[in-house]
Amino acid sequence: MYAIIETGGEQLRVEPGRFYDIRHFASLKSKNLSSNTKILIYRVLMIRNETTINIGQPWLKNAVIKGRILHSHLENKITVYKMNSKKKTRRKFGHRQNSARFVVDSICLDGKDL
Structure with missing residues (x-):
């Protein structure tokens, strides 16, 4: 059983019992992202259960993904270098x-x- 959800500008295939990294939750502020915060995700695009497939247009009504936040963190630093040639x-x-x-x-x- 799995579901496809939309969150943080990405579409993810999620399964119960597994953990995932999301860039940001639009509805939660950074001060509310503490450990064991319960979340509900309503933007469910598709659910597959055994032999049945439910597809939303664009989202499924009455479909919810229940989860909790383990922790929030900063990703690895990226370096941006801008240079104009011949201008120093x-x-x-x-x-x-x-x-x-x-x-x-x-x-x-x-x-x-399910």
Whole structure:
């Protein structure tokens, strides 16, 4: 059993009991991303359970992914280097993206855990 969800500008294939890294949750502020914060994701695009496949247009109604945040962290730093040739202009800076790791507890459709 698995589901395809949309969160953080990405589409993910999620399964119960596994953890995933997401760049950002739009509805949660960084101060609310503490450990064991329960989350509900309503943007479910598809659910596959045994032999049945439910596809939304664009999202499934009455479908919820229940999970909790394990921890939030910063990803590895990327270095951006900008240079204009023949102008002696150089600029170097870095950036670290906020990220959160969450675990999927259950997939619900029409109020029933699958």
